[in-house]
Amino acid sequence: MRSRVGDQWIVANLVKHPDIQSKLYSEITGKWRAWYLKATLLEALRRHLPGHFVLPHRVTKEVELDGYMIPKNRLVNFMVADLVWDLKVWKDLIEFKSDRFLANGGEEFDIMGSREIKMMPFGVGRRICLGWGLALLHMEYFVANSIWYFEWTSIQEPTTSLGSDNIEMSEKQEFTTVMKNPLRARISPRMSSV
Numbered sequence: 001m002r003s004r005v006g007d008q009w010i011v012a013n014l015v016k017h018p019d020i021q022s023k024l025y026s027e028i029t030g031k032w033r034a035w036y037l038k039a040t041l042l043e044a045l046r047r048h049l050p051g052h053f054v055l056p057h058r059v060t061k062e063v064e065l066d067g068y069m070i071p072k073n074r075l076v077n078f079m080v081a082d083l084v085w086d087l088k089v090w091k092d093l094i095e096f097k098s099d100r101f102l103a104n105g106g107e108e109f110d111i112m113g114s115r116e117i118k119m120m121p122f123g124v125g126r127r128i129c130l131g132w133g134l135a136l137l138h139m140e141y142f143v144a145n146s147i148w149y150f151e152w153t154s155i156q157e158p159t160t161s162l163g164s165d166n167i168e169m170s171e172k173q174e175f176t177t178v179m180k181n182p183l184r185a186r187i188s189p190r191m192s193s194v
């Protein structure tokens with residue numbers, strides 16, 4: 001369910017940013033290392049975090065957290081959405097830029113948070129999402145196949161080579177963060193792939 005929501009945000013961004021879509025297509029049809037694809041998925045998870053919180057956690061003993069005393073058995077949660085709005089961590093954070101995850105020549109981002117925690121779409125630590133590997137794999141297959149077979153463009157004019165400003169990216173809070181106005185796009189078969 002959350003990965004389906006992720007798919008919708010990713011494709012919406014590919015319609016909005018045709019340059020990213022054609023770079024992805026070149027990667028898929030070329031010597032496929034999937035680094036750019038992975039970076040784009042991570043950027044979509046950063047920019048449109050499916051959940052603003054993790055699941056509720058409970059402390060098993062009294063614990064001090066940043067100067068606050070949390071009594072035993074009290075529920076705690078984490079505002080994971082705030083992490084991706086930290087100007088000290090993310091440059092140009094409003095913009096959708098796959099490249100920010102391509103530092104060090106495409107080295108994978110530390111999604112487990114074992115080295116550092118810059119964002120945690122799947123949580124981190126012992127209760128990290130059990131399906132995170134499957135979710136990323138599913139999104140990779142969905143996006144790679146969608147781009148391999150079809151070109152996705154905006155149904156509204158004007159669309160320029162720099163992108164489309166008419167894709168409505170407002171969010172709506174349900175169990176996950178969904179598109180307020182679901183994506184409507186033109187899908188054209190790529191002749192080389194059909």
Ligand code: HEM
Pocket residue numbers: 001002003004006050051053054055056121122123124126127128129130131132134135
């Ligand atoms: C984009 C897709 C997904 C996102 C963003 C996501 C995110 C999360 C988050 C934030 C948590 C809570 C972690 C915590 O409380 O610390 C979680 C827990 C969990 N997720 Fe996911 N998830 C996704 C897909 C999936 C899929 C595909 C599966 C199963 C096939 C799955 C299975 C689970 C399970 C079983 C837990 C509970 C783990 C526990 O409490 O020990 N998730 N997920």
